[in-house]
Amino acid sequence: MSREFVLGIDFGGTKVALATASADRVDRPLRKMRLPTLGGEGAQQVLRRSLDAARELGGSSGTLQAVGVSTFGVVRGETVRLAPTVPGWEGLELPRLLREEFGDTPVAIDNDVNAAAAAELRWGTLQGVRTGLYLNLGTGLAAALVVNGAVVPGAHGAAGEIGYLLSRPGDLAFAEGHAPLEEIVSGHALAQRGSALLGRPVSAASLFEADGDPAVRALLDGAVEALAMAVANVCVVLDPDRVVIGGGLMGASGQIMPRLTAEIHRAVPFPPEIIAARFIDDAPLYGALALALTARG
Numbered sequence: 001m002s003r004e005f006v007l008g009i010d011f012g013g014t015k016v017a018l019a020t021a022s023a024d025r026v027d028r029p030l031r032k033m034r035l036p037t038l039g040g041e042g043a044q045q046v047l048r049r050s051l052d053a054a055r056e057l058g059g060s061s062g063t064l065q066a067v068g069v070s071t072f073g074v075v076r077g078e079t080v081r082l083a084p085t086v087p088g089w090e091g092l093e094l095p096r097l098l099r100e101e102f103g104d105t106p107v108a109i110d111n112d113v114n115a116a117a118a119a120e121l122r123w124g125t126l127q128g129v130r131t132g133l134y135l136n137l138g139t140g141l142a143a144a145l146v147v148n149g150a151v152v153p154g155a156h157g158a159a160g161e162i163g164y165l166l167s168r169p170g171d172l173a174f175a176e177g178h179a180p181l182e183e184i185v186s187g188h189a190l191a192q193r194g195s196a197l198l199g200r201p202v203s204a205a206s207l208f209e210a211d212g213d214p215a216v217r218a219l220l221d222g223a224v225e226a227l228a229m230a231v232a233n234v235c236v237v238l239d240p241d242r243v244v245i246g247g248g249l250m251g252a253s254g255q256i257m258p259r260l261t262a263e264i265h266r267a268v269p270f271p272p273e274i275i276a277a278r279f280i281d282d283a284p285l286y287g288a289l290a291l292a293l294t295a296r297g
Helices: 043-058 094-102 112-123 187-198 204-209 214-238 248-267 283-296
Strands: 004-011 015-022 029-036 063-071 074-076 079-081 107-111 132-137 141-147 242-246 273-276
Touching: 004 043, 004 112, 004 283, 015 043, 015 283, 029 043, 043 094, 063 094, 063 112, 063 283, 074 107, 094 107, 107 112, 107 283, 112 132, 112 141, 112 242, 112 283, 132 214, 132 248, 141 214, 187 204, 187 214, 204 214, 204 248, 214 248, 242 248, 248 273
Parallel strands: 004 063, 063 107, 132 242, 242 273
Antiparallel strands: 004 015, 015 029, 074 079, 132 141
């Protein structure tokens, strides 16, 4: 008897992650695969290599029941928006291309942070939460809003894109090609600014490890303060029960979480519980599997 399985695909800015899982134990992948995106590679090439890999990965798994896909950027209607990382991804008709590939098999698509929140809702630290906030601190910066136990997409699929929040009056903003808060807080921004400060290439993680340097400490203090203020403001608006935090910068959670918690308790009338996500690594991939389970019905 053929085993029923689902497929998850996570398109990231620097890699594509894929997994298959048994349709009755989706939180335990059967097989995984990671594909780096290659320098100079465009959207069509990334997509073709990924779909070839998906076919190979699922070839011996059984009968495909559904596909879940998470992607950087925002899926609006038939196109991907706010996705400048991979050439050609902005404006890519990803839903149509996936329908052509998988035919009658149900396919569900969402952005990577919403997908990660879906995984936390189904299996992680957002289980049972009616009103919540999922915060992703990684290469980029974004959040997912949870209302009535479900992720809120917004009118254009862009709810939770907090990287575009203004941090002070007169900031260069979206219309000028900027994401003001993300340019202060994200892993990519910290690595860029830290490298310029120290005169050598460094990662955001290494900055947190070297925070004894006064200049580095000032850089990190400013970033964490800006993040704490923004998240506190979102909590004032949303009034969540719980804030769940994931992403690659959680390696520095000991330096980030206490200050975030203190600012939220200082500013929010009814402070939410603040805890780490269950899925730190491959959260959007588990989210893609969660989306597949929803699509399967």
